[in-house]
Amino acid sequence: MTAVGPVELRGSNDLMNDLFASIISQQLSTKVARVIHSRFLDLYSGKKPTAEQVLASSLEVLRSIGLSLAKAQYMHNVARFFIEKGLSNKQIRKMNDEAVIHLLTQIKGVGRWTVEMLLMFSLKREDVFAVDDLGIQQGMISLYKLEKEPKKKLKEDMQRIAAKWSPYRTYACLYLWRWKDGV
Numbered sequence: 001m002t003a004v005g006p007v008e009l010r011g012s013n014d015l016m017n018d019l020f021a022s023i024i025s026q027q028l029s030t031k032v033a034r035v036i037h038s039r040f041l042d043l044y045s046g047k048k049p050t051a052e053q054v055l056a057s058s059l060e061v062l063r064s065i066g067l068s069l070a071k072a073q074y075m076h077n078v079a080r081f082f083i084e085k086g087l088s089n090k091q092i093r094k095m096n097d098e099a100v101i102h103l104l105t106q107i108k109g110v111g112r113w114t115v116e117m118l119l120m121f122s123l124k125r126e127d128v129f130a131v132d133d134l135g136i137q138q139g140m141i142s143l144y145k146l147e148k149e150p151k152k153k154l155k156e157d158m159q160r161i162a163a164k165w166s167p168y169r170t171y172a173c174l175y176l177w178r179w180k181d182g183v
Contacts, residue, residue, distance in 0.1 A: 007174040012122040015089050016082045017048040019104070022114045023074045024067065032066075039065035051079035074109025081107045097125055120170045129162045129169040131155050139176035 012018050024040060025033035043065065044053055054075055062072035081087070085103075092100060097119055104115045113132045119125040130136050137154065140146055146157050165172040 007171055007178065009120065009124040009126070009170065011124040013089060014048055015092055015118060015122055016051060016078060016087075018118055018122040019078045019107075019110060019114070020049075020054070020075055022117055023071055023078065023109060026071070026114070036066040040067075051082045054079040055083070070109070074107075077108050078110065093123060097128060120173065126170045127167040128173070129159070129165075130173055131158050131162075133173070135177050135180050136173055139180040142180070143176075 020040065021033075021037055024037050028036070040062075041047065041049075043049070043057060043061065049057075059069065059072045059076070062075055063069060067075070092103070095103065100119060100123070101112055101115045104110050104118070105112055113130060116128050116130045116133075119128045120130070132155075137148075137158065140158050140161065141148060141154070144157075144161060146154055148154060162169050162172065
């Protein structure tokens, strides 16, 4: 394996908007996601919107920037959830990883992988292993000569290997992504 250099966790102070960005980027190339996210921010004068502002934006307006109807609905779901639960960044930061996953996956359109990315990149949690991430799977298949199928066995093998990396599995994921991408 070639050296991939140091990695760091940067963090964020706006978890709701990080969820918006995650929803936008689901199943899109990085380039397309950036364009749509920029258009999203432009709806709010280039600033990160409040939950109330997003709910005040019609589904048609959200679709006009390039979101599918489902993603526009998911954006409303996130905003509504944060309002109804009275969630703050401070409250979420105090929760353990599984509690955050349990809480946020209640939102339609937010799955475990999305919350794991939030844990890694927004909350700077050091021991998250994203077993469902395609890049992590590809990296581990290549490095550890794992079989792609059956998926259940692949994930079990990945979890077994990754257990050795605890409590720093997030960093291992960062290195796997960088290695897979040839960085």
